[in-house]
Amino acid sequence: MTVGTQPDVSVIIGAYEAMPYLVECLASVEAQTIDPGRMEVVAVDDGSTDGTGEYLEEFAARAPMPVTVIHQENSGGPSGPRNVGLGKAAGRYVFFLDADDRLGPEALERMVAMADRNGTDVVLGRVEGVNRVPPKSMWGRNLERTDVFSSHIKFTLSAQKLFRRALLDRHGIRFDESLWTGEDALFTMEAYLRADGVSVLADHTCYYLVGREDGNHVTKQGGYTLRFDSARALMELVAAMVPAGPRRDTLMVRPFLITLLPQFGPRFLKDGDEVRRHKLELAEPLMDAYWTPGVARRLKVDERLRLHLVATRRTDLLPDVVEFVRAKKRPEAVLERRGTRVYLAYPHFRSAAAGVPDEAYLAEPREARAVEGYREAAAHSFLRRAARKVRRMLPSAGTGTGAAAA
Missing domain, CATH: 3.90.550.10 (Spore Coat Polysaccharide Biosynthesis Protein SpsA; Chain A)
Incomplete structure (x- = not known):
């Protein structure tokens, strides 16, 4: 040089x-x-x-x-x-x-x-x-x-x-x-x-x-508290630079999925009661500030369900879900509304005692497409609207006869 x-x-x-x-x-x-x-x-x-x-x-x-x-x-x-x-x-x-x-x-x-x-x-x-x-x-x-x-x-x-x-x-x-x-x-x-x-x-x-x-x-390197520090710093940066809404939710997926969720995965089963309580204390302000329906919809059901339980302070239900996921079990698919809605029945689905809302188990289209019998509602609605539009544009038999006679 x-x-x-x-x-x-x-x-x-x-x-x-x-x-x-x-x-x-x-x-x-x-x-x-x-x-x-x-x-x-x-x-x-x-x-x-x-x-x-x-x-x-x-x-x-x-x-x-x-x-x-x-x-x-x-x-x-x-x-x-x-x-x-x-x-x-x-x-x-x-x-x-x-x-x-x-x-x-x-x-x-x-x-x-x-x-x-x-x-x-x-x-x-x-x-x-x-x-x-x-x-x-x-x-x-x-x-x-x-x-x-x-x-x-x-x-x-x-x-x-x-x-x-x-x-x-x-x-x-x-x-x-x-x-x-x-x-x-x-x-x-x-x-x-x-x-x-x-x-x-x-x-x-x-x-x-x-x-x-x-x-x-x-x-x-580093203990779990450092992971929460990292997640908080990234979330605060995104919140400071991107207004609330879909664009922010898109970016918030990253710290929730990559940094927070692993703290409530298989390692959570090995944690003692004191560590579990501490993790929940560290997670609470982050869930309160940044966990939104928009973020939840962008996750798979098992990911969303675990973070929902953290957000609602129901970590007593979390071990059952984590064990189910770790065992690589396949949840039963519950199809409703003529197959346009799919729920994945992970543990505590529709349990009156647990009281977890159905929305936590609702599969978004990208995950629901793998379920046999699923019909994507938006696509069918589009086709129905298109068919109605075509029918309106076509002259009826009676109208055609009248026009020819005139």
């Missing part, structure tokens, strides 16, 4: 006790097809003691692109190193690369080209897992320009994406260092909401999410 030339992309690597994974991580950076003069690396060694810092210095001495290595005392989480790296970055775009993961071939070149071609502020590159399960629902096809409301990108809120640095600087988007988990979800959701378009590169693997043999990656 010549003096005074701005790089296209800054790769930001926060590294703590990253050996030996860092070796393949940096090899994937060095193997990128984008011209080395168009990129830079900013690596932050977060107080490592396993040789991570020394290996970063070795890489900086031989790498074909500019590499800045920063050494600091351990910060305790990924947010600090990422913010430090972002503060030093000079590229038009930044990409956050975890030190135990690696880039796919041509990843940076393809993502920068996609952002430049479409003028978008965020680019998601396809992710594959190595001993880990990556998100999948957003990789159906390339999307040159989309947004968080009309795609599945809300289900991938990790930071390993290409961001336009001007967007981050203009709005002061940084990682929340007070959060010990979920800090990347907050960062990425704000970027999605403020972005002038998002692109999805689905037909080429850009990132390999690597599961460490010691299991020591961020998503496995």
